[in-house]
Amino acid sequence: MSDIGTILLGLGDKLAAHVLLSAAAIALGIAVALPLAIWASRSPAVARATLGFASLVQTIPALALLALFFPILLSLRAVFGEGLPTLGFLPALLALSLYALLPILRNAVTAQTNLDPGVIEAADGVGMTFWQRLRLVEAPLSAPYIMAGIRTAAVWTIGAATLSTTIGQPSLGDPIFAGLQTQNWVLVLAGCLASAGLALVTDALLGTIEKGLASRRRRLTFGALGAVLIGILAALFVQFGGGKDERIVIGAKGFSEQYILARLIGQRLETEGYAVDYRDGLGSAVAHRAVATGAIDILVDYTGTIWTNEMGRSDNPDRDTMLAEIAEWEARTSGTHVLGRLGFENAYGLAMQREVAHFGMFNDIGDLAARGQAMTIGGDPEFFERPEWEAVRNAYGLRFAAQRNFSPTFMYNALKSGEADVIGAYTSDGRIAADDLVFLDDPERAFPNYDAIILLSPEASEDEGIVVALSPLVGAIDVAAMREANLSVDRGEDKLTFEEAARRLAERIGL
Amino acid sequence: MTEAPGPLLELCDLRKSYETTDAVSGVSLAIARGEFVALVGASGSGKSTLLKTVNRLVEPTSGTVRFDGEPIANLPLAALRHRIGYVFQSIGLFPHMTVSENIAIGPRLVGEKLAARRVEELLELVDLDPAMGARMPDELSGGQRQRIGVARALANEPQVLLMDEPFGALDPVTRDALGNRVRALHEKLGLTSVMVTHDMAEALLLADRVLVMEDGEIVADEVPRALLGGAGGAIAQGLVAVPRAQANRLAELAR
Ligand SMILES: Nc1ncnc2c1ncn2[C@@H]1O[C@H](COP(=O)(O)OP(=O)(O)OP(=O)(O)O)[C@@H](O)[C@H]1O
Ligand SMILES: [Mg+2]
Numbered sequence: 001m002s003d004i005g006t007i008l009l010g011l012g013d014k015l016a017a018h019v020l021l022s023a024a025a026i027a028l029g030i031a032v033a034l035p036l037a038i039w040a041s042r043s044p045a046v047a048r049a050t051l052g053f054a055s056l057v058q059t060i061p062a063l064a065l066l067a068l069f070f071p072i073l074l075s076l077r078a079v080f081g082e083g084l085p086t087l088g089f090l091p092a093l094l095a096l097s098l099y100a101l102l103p104i105l106r107n108a109v110t111a112q113t114n115l116d117p118g119v120i121e122a123a124d125g126v127g128m129t130f131w132q133r134l135r136l137v138e139a140p141l142s143a144p145y146i147m148a149g150i151r152t153a154a155v156w157t158i159g160a161a162t163l164s165t166t167i168g169q170p171s172l173g174d175p176i177f178a179g180l181q182t183q184n185w186v187l188v189l190a191g192c193l194a195s196a197g198l199a200l201v202t203d204a205l206l207g208t209i210e211k212g213l214a215s216r217r218r219r220l221t222f223g224a225l226g227a228v229l230i231g232i233l234a235a236l237f238v239q240f241g242g243g244k245d246e247r248i249v250i251g252a253k254g255f256s257e258q259y260i261l262a263r264l265i266g267q268r269l270e271t272e273g274y275a276v277d278y279r280d281g282l283g284s285a286v287a288h289r290a291v292a293t294g295a296i297d298i299l300v301d302y303t304g305t306i307w308t309n310e311m312g313r314s315d316n317p318d319r320d321t322m323l324a325e326i327a328e329w330e331a332r333t334s335g336t337h338v339l340g341r342l343g344f345e346n347a348y349g350l351a352m353q354r355e356v357a358h359f360g361m362f363n364d365i366g367d368l369a370a371r372g373q374a375m376t377i378g379g380d381p382e383f384f385e386r387p388e389w390e391a392v393r394n395a396y397g398l399r400f401a402a403q404r405n406f407s408p409t410f411m412y413n414a415l416k417s418g419e420a421d422v423i424g425a426y427t428s429d430g431r432i433a434a435d436d437l438v439f440l441d442d443p444e445r446a447f448p449n450y451d452a453i454i455l456l457s458p459e460a461s462e463d464e465g466i467v468v469a470l471s472p473l474v475g476a477i478d479v480a481a482m483r484e485a486n487l488s489v490d491r492g493e494d495k496l497t498f499e500e501a502a503r504r505l506a507e508r509i510g511l
Numbered sequence: 512m513t514e515a516p517g518p519l520l521e522l523c524d525l526r527k528s529y530e531t532t533d534a535v536s537g538v539s540l541a542i543a544r545g546e547f548v549a550l551v552g553a554s555g556s557g558k559s560t561l562l563k564t565v566n567r568l569v570e571p572t573s574g575t576v577r578f579d580g581e582p583i584a585n586l587p588l589a590a591l592r593h594r595i596g597y598v599f600q601s602i603g604l605f606p607h608m609t610v611s612e613n614i615a616i617g618p619r620l621v622g623e624k625l626a627a628r629r630v631e632e633l634l635e636l637v638d639l640d641p642a643m644g645a646r647m648p649d650e651l652s653g654g655q656r657q658r659i660g661v662a663r664a665l666a667n668e669p670q671v672l673l674m675d676e677p678f679g680a681l682d683p684v685t686r687d688a689l690g691n692r693v694r695a696l697h698e699k700l701g702l703t704s705v706m707v708t709h710d711m712a713e714a715l716l717l718a719d720r721v722l723v724m725e726d727g728e729i730v731a732d733e734v735p736r737a738l739l740g741g742a743g744g745a746i747a748q749g750l751v752a753v754p755r756a757q758a759n760r761l762a763e764l765a766r
Contacts, residue, residue, distance in 0.1 A: 122603025125568055126617050126663070127592030136616075140607045216607060 007175065007190040015194055016238035017170040022157045022198075023232050025093050029100030029153055034146070037108030038134065047109055054102035062160040065095045066167050070286065087286060087295045088279075092164035092171075099160055100153040107149025111142035144214035151206040158199040162191065165281045168251070168290055172198070177281035178498070182256050182489045183409050202228075247277040248466065251296035254281040255408050256489050256498075257346060257428060257482060261300045261452070263502035265470060268511070272469045284382055285309065288455075292334035297460035298470075302346055304448035306330075308387040319449040330455070337461030339454040340474035344428055344482045347450040348388055349439040350377075351425035353415060357438050364441035368422065369396040376402040378411050378420030388447055389424065395446035409490070428452075428479050430487025452477075476509045484508070517580055519544045519703050520565065520671065525574035527560050527727075534560040535571070536727035542705065547697050549714030550707045551750060552724030558707045559600055561724070562673050565705075566595045578671075593621060596664030600675040600707070602656050604648040610634075610659055611644035617667035625666060633662040636696065638689060653680035658689065665696070672697070674706040678713075690717050712754035715739065723747040 040047035057065070069091035077084050084090075115138060123137045162173030172195040179187030205224045212221030250266050252258035259280060266276040279296050288310055291299040306326050307313050317325070327338040350365055362368055368375075377400045383389055384403060392398065406414050406423075412431045414420040425432065427439060427450075454473065460466050485505040488496045496504065518541035527535040534557045542548055550558050563569035565576055567583060576583045583591055604613050614633055615625035631641035637658035648656060657680050664672060677693070678686045694717050697704050708714055714721045715735040723731035723746060731743035738751050 116603075116606075118599065118601035118603040119605060121568060121601070122599055122605070125566060125592060125597045125599060125603070127589045127620055127667075129589055129620075132620055137605060137607075 016235040019235035025096035028097040033104035041112035087168040092169040103152035104149040111145035147210040249296045251299040259498040294457040302450040304450040335458035337456040342452040344479040346428035375421035379424035383424040392446040395444045521577040549718035556724045557727040596669035596672045598674040598677045672704040711750040
C-alpha cells in the first residue's frame with residue numbers, strides 16, 4: 001500500500017471525529033465528576049460510593065463497556081422512544097465518559113480533602129458563603145490537581161476512543177481495525193501514530209494549563225486553553241463545515257470482503273454524484289441493527305446470518321425461499337429493503353489443509369465427528385457464539401479436544417502453524433485457494449445459505465438514484481471474482497488498498 | 512435596641528462537648544461595648560473554642576450567644592461574620608491570593624472594592640511596608656503573616672475584633688509595639704475586642720479586663736489592678752506570679 005505519509009494525510013476526517021468524541025466524553029466526565037467531588041468532599045459515605053463505582057467501571061474492559069451500551073440504549077428506547085440512537089456517537093460518548101470519570105473524580109476528591117483546614121476555616125471566618133468559598137478558595141486551590149486528573153482522563157479517553165470503531169463511531173480506530181483485519185501494518189501504524197500523537201499533544205497542552213494554574217500564570221493557562229479550543233473548533237469545522245451533511249453512509253463489518261464491497265458501492269454512488277462515508281469494522285449484529293434503524297444507509301449482509309441470528313430460524317429451506325422470506329421479514333419489521341443478491345455466497349464452512357484432509361481421509365463433517373476428537377478447532381470470536389455453530393455441532397455430534405478464538409486473519413496462520421487443525425472459514429475468502437485449503441462437505445445441510453445481499457435502510461430505499469446506481473451489482477459478482485479481490489488485500493505482499501481492490505473488481509465484472 | 516445599654520456580647524451557659532472532652536463547660540459572660548478583654552489560660556483550656564462560638568465557627572452543644580441582644584443563631588451567618596473581625600491562631604491566609612487581595616477579601620465578598628489607599632493604610636497600621644501588598648503569603652515571614660491576618664480582620668471595619676494569639680510569632684519588640692498599636696486602634700475605631708494570649712504580662716498591660724480559663728471554665732474575671740492585688744484565686748495568681756517574679760528579678764539586677 002502507499003506510504004504512511006499519504007495515509008496519515010487522509011485521516012483528517014477520522015481525526016476530527018476522534019477529537020470531537022474524546023472532547024465531548026471528557027467534558028461530560030468533568031460535568032459529572034466535579035459536582036460529585038464537591039458532594040463527596042462533604043460526605044465520606046458519598047466519597048466511598050462514588051469512588052467505588054468509578055473504580056468498578058474502570059475494571060470493565062473498554063471494549064466490553066462500549067458494547068454494553070448497545071443493549072442498554074436499546075432497552076432505554078422504551079422510555080425515550082425509537083429515535084434514541086443505539087450505535088455510533090451516543091453509546092461511544094457515554095462509555096468513554098464513564099471511563100473518564102475515575103481519574104477526574106479521584107483527583108478532585110483528593111484535592112478537596114487535602115485542602116489546608118486552617119485556610120478553609122479562615123474562608124468561613126471572613127464570611128464566605130458556600131459558593132464564594134467554592135469559587136474563591138476551594139476551586140483555585142484544587143484546580144491544578146483536578147487538571148492533572150483531567151489530563152490522565154484525556155490520555156485514557158483518546159486511547160480508548162479507537163475502540164469506538166466497533167460500535168459504528170468513526171475514529172482513529174478505523175485504520176487500526178482495517179489494518180489488523182488485512183495484516184496491513186502500515187495502516188495499523190498510521191492509526192496508532194495519529195492517536196498517540198493526538199494524545200501527546202493533548203497531554204502537553206493540558207500539562208501547560210496545569211502548570212499555569214499551579215504557578216498562577218494566567219497567560220500560560222489561557223494560551224494553552226485557547227489552543228485546545230482551537231483544536232476542537234477545527235475538528236467541528238471539518239465535521240460539520242463543508243455542508244456535507246447529506247452523505248450516504250455505507251457500513252462494513254470487520255473483514256476484508258466487507259471493506260471492499262463497501263468501497264465498490266461507494267465508488268458507484270460517487271460517480272452518480274453522491275457524497276459517501278464509510279462506517280467500517282462493525283460487529284455483525286451491530287451492523288444489521290444499524291441499517292435497520294437508518295444509522296447507516298447501505299450494508300452487504302448474508303442470508304444465513306440474518307436467517308439464524310436476526311430471525312432466529314433453525315430450519316433450512318432452499319435459497320430462493322429463504323431470500324423471499326428474509327425480504328418479507330425485513331420489510332415488515334423495519335422497512336429495510338433487500339435490493340438483491342450480489343451473486344456469490346460467503347458461507348461458513350469447516351476448512352482444513354488439503355494434505356491433512358487427504359491424508360486423514362476427512363471428506364465431510366461426519367468424518368470429523370467420527371475421528372476428529374483429538375483435534376483443535378479454531379474460529380473467529382463470533383463463530384462459536386453463532387447459532388449456526390450450535391446447529392452444526394448438534395447435527396453431527398462434533399466434539400473437539402480444544403476450541404480457540406482467533407481474529408480472522410490469524411486463523412489462517414494458525415491452521416498453517418498447526419495451532420488449529422480445522423477452522424470455521426468463509427467460502428469466499430481468497431486465502432482458501434491461496435493456502436490450498438478444502439472445505440468439508442456438509443451432507444446434513446446444517447449450515448444455511450449465505451448469499452451476499454445488499455440491504456438498504458428504509459430511507460435509502462426511497463432514493464431512486466441509489467437503487468438505480470446499485471442495481472447493476474445484483475448478480476454481477478461470482479465467487480471467483482470475490483476471492484480474487486479478497487486475496488488482493490489479504491496477501492502478504494503487494495497488498496492493494498480497499499479502494500484499489502474495489503476498482504479492480506468493478507473492472508473485472510465489467511462495470 | 513441599638514441604644515440599649517446592655518452588653519454587646521453575651522454568652523449564656525455555653526457548652527461545647529466533643530466525644531472525649533468538654534472543650535467549654537458552662538461559660539456565662541457579658542462583654543460591654545468598647546471593652547478590651549484578654550482571655551488567658553493554659554494550652555487546651557478551651558480559649559479558641561470559646562472564641563469561635565462567637566462567630567459560629569463552632570456551634571455550641573448548648574447555651575446561647577447574643578450579639579447586640581440578638582441570639583446569633585437568628586442572624587444570617589455571612590452578615591454576622593462581616594461584623595466580626597477574626598484573627599486566626601493558624602493565621603489562614605489564602606495562599607493563592609496576594610497580600611492585598613487577602614486584606615481586601617472581606618469587602619470583596621459583599622461586592623465592594625477596597626481602595627488601594629485603604630490597603631496601604633491597613634498595612635501601615637500593622638507596621639508593614641505598603642509595597643508588600645503585591646507579595647504572595649509564602650514570601651513572608653511568620654510574623655509578617657500574622658500582621659496581615661490582623662489587617663485582614665480590620666478591613667471590614669468590624670464592630671468586634673476577636674484575636675486568637677495574634678502576636679504568637681512576633682519578636683518581643685514588634686510584639687510590644689503592635690500590642691500598643693492594636694490597643695490604640697481599639698480606642699480610635701471604637702471596637703469591642705477579645706484577645707487570646709498565653710502571656711499574662713501582655714494581658715495585664717493591654718486589657719481592661721482579664722479572663723482566666725481552665726478546663727473549659729472561666730475561673731477568674733478581674734481588672735488588671737485587682738489581679739495584681741491578689742484577687743482571682745489560685746490559678747489566676749499562679750499566672751500572675753510569673754511576670755511579677757520576672758519583674759522583681761529584673762529590678763534587682765538593675766539595682
Ligand atoms: N474539633 C475538635 N474535636 C475534638 N476535640 C477538640 C476539637 N477542637 C478542640 N478540641 C479539644 O477541646 C479542648 C480545647 O481546645 P482549644 O483549641 O479550645 O484549646 P486552646 O485553649 O485554644 O489551646 P491552645 O492555647 O493550645 O490554642 C482541647 O482539649 C482540644 O483537644
Ligand atoms: Mg487555641
